[in-house]
């Protein structure tokens with residue numbers, strides 16, 4: 241039997257690489273649902289190639305265009321963000337691949353878990369916002385959550401076959417394009433400079449998040465929930481070569497690492513085929529081309545937002561949700577030229593100060609908190 245995938249965010253960077261895997265293994269996988277935010281033409285093209293049962297275009301403005309383009313196909317067309325949570329629950333879905341970006345991915349992750357679907361998770365914001373709820377609901381139902389994020393896939397791979405709990409994990413960070421940029425120059429960083437990640441080609445939002453180390457902060461939060469760790473068991477080390485994707489240290493001092501070229505196809509395929517590996521056909525790591533692997537601490541003065549993420553994690557409640565909402569607004573404002581690069585931190589810290597703290601939030605509280613943090617972030621930007 242083929243594994244039937246609902247692929248959310250199929251037109252994005254992770255989405256397209258997931259389709260590469262499916263294209264190479266037509267006997268193993270079939271696509272039952274594809275979804276896109278606004279890029280309706282790519283969605284239609286993908287639908288004509290993969291023949292899913294349904295597609296969702298989240299931006300309702302493009303519903304008619306998609307409907308028209310697929311009118312000769314037996315493919316159901318839905319629009320709007322609620323449809324994302326509905327298509328994942330269908331009986332014809334085995335695995336939900338969540339490659340959405342931002343808060344928009346959280347409710348579909350929750351819906352997948354509640355419908356007892358295996359969740360292959362790239363959308364780290366799901367766990368940043370509602371990690372406690374999602375992990376608890378998954379545990380109650382015995383639903384596996386398989387990480388796609390490369391660091392978490394590395395940790396997951398290092399933990400495979402181990403009966404002992406890890407003592408700590410070391411999440412590696414490339415350091416991004418501004419690793420060596422002096423503090424006083426960060427203010428003048430341009431969008432093009434921030435979008436030029438040295439090692440990975442990714443969507444715009446995560447590329448900016450990587451440059452500010454917000455992404456690393458979110459990955460610490462993600463690791464906390466995926467692997468049931470305390471914040472103090474999660475360390476971050478800068479490793480500019482992005483060859484060691486992360487490490488796990490055990491009680492006896494042994495450290496396991498997963499290494500490879502920086503290529504998301506591997507963690508995507510590992511999540512989809514777990515516990516089996518398979519030929520991938522991508523470039524292999526050649527140590528002689530990468531003879532030097534280096535490690536250094538994070539400069540928390542120039543990159544304060546990693547510590548902000550730790551602070552939010554320790555404070556708990558809705559703090560991480562607030563940080564995420566403020567970050568989404570700040571990154572969008574930076575990308576559209578509204579604010580300076582260094583204002584991203586100012587907007588996030590200002591929003592965290594002003595947003596209402598909710599100690600034990602429900603999912604509805606997260607929704608409200610997300611809206612409130614976005615509103616406050618916009619106010620800070622406009623004043």
Ligand code: NAD
Pocket residue numbers: 248249250251252253254255275276277278279298321338339340341342344362363364365388389390440441442443444445446504
């Ligand atoms: P992307 O921007 O390239 O793609 C996002 C996808 O989601 C697109 O299909 C887009 O149409 C859709 N989308 C965006 N906003 C939406 C909305 N409001 N409603 C519905 N659909 C929407 O992003 P990406 O780089 O593929 O990243 C996806 C997720 O994977 C993010 O959470 C990111 O942090 C994580 N991730 C990405 C990489 C990578 O290499 N790209 C690596 C690790 C983790």
Ligand code: MG
Pocket residue numbers: 389390391459
């Ligand atoms: Mg990552």
